[in-house]
């Protein structure tokens with residue numbers, strides 16, 4: 001049973017169909033008793049039918065009297081009848097869901113489902129709860145404070161210009177990472193998963209948000225940095241990559257993050273290294289920085 005609002009909207013639609021060149025099969029054609037209800041139904045079908053251009057459907061919908069009410073006389077509407085209320089914009093949007101919108105919604109649903117499944121160390125009573133202390137040890141290995149303090153300490157002990165240059169850039173990379181992650185977390189404001197226990201070692205205020213994972217960005221950034229600037233034997237190189245991967249996985253297992261937080265974190269950390277490499281600080285392009293440090 002069509003809603004009264006659709007009946008009202010069917011009248012200008014019929015006028016539109018008779019005055020336009022569209023045929024009986026056209027979505028713009030009222031086609032008898034169905035009226036506006038039929039138009040909307042066909043619009044939905046045609047936007048999903050293979051081989052039909054959804055933009056075309058959208059165009060026709062926007063050509064309909066619903067959207068050009070002012071230019072169409074209300075066929076059959078008596079002088080005593082009030083003009084129909086306009087359809088809300090979101091009705092049309094719902095009938096023409098974009099492919100990107102559906103894909104994003106599906107990805108988010110899979111993300112939430114998978115993250116919950118993988119959150120096996122989220123609490124002591126979880127199925128892998130006994131592994132929680134190990135996961136928290138991994139968490140500290142990727143925390144910002146040990147990395148910053150460790151870099152500052154090595155910088156203070158370094159007696160070669162080459163070593164100082166690498167460490168100075170590592171410090172720059174770590175600070176850039178903190179800044180970018182805080183910025184994105186503050187902008188996106190995605191809450192951490194409901195099953196997370198907020199018992200992390202030293203956090204910033206933005207760390208109540210989960211997108212992206214700061215541990216994952218640091219893991220990708222630092223491991224790429226190490227692989228590019230330290231001469232390591234193959235087994236050690238494999239270990240560095242494994243550490244980064246397991247650290248990312250442990251964020252989801254601890255219930256701290258959803259899978260997409262970690263995936264984007266890896267991507268961001270990897271990209272951050274490219275930025276650091278591009279802006280590489282050296283005694284030639286940042287002499288003041290190096291002179292200041294050598295005077296300490």
Ligand SMILES: CC(C)=CCC/C(C)=C/CC/C(C)=C/CC/C(C)=C/COP(=O)(O)O
Nearest residue numbers: 144145148202203204207212213214215216
């Ligand atoms: C020591 C120097 C030179 C500067 C200090 C800069 C600074 C503000 C450091 C803060 C370090 C800190 C508390 C980092 C938070 C790390 C953390 C808990 C991230 C959250 O990770 P996530 O994976 O859960 O998103």
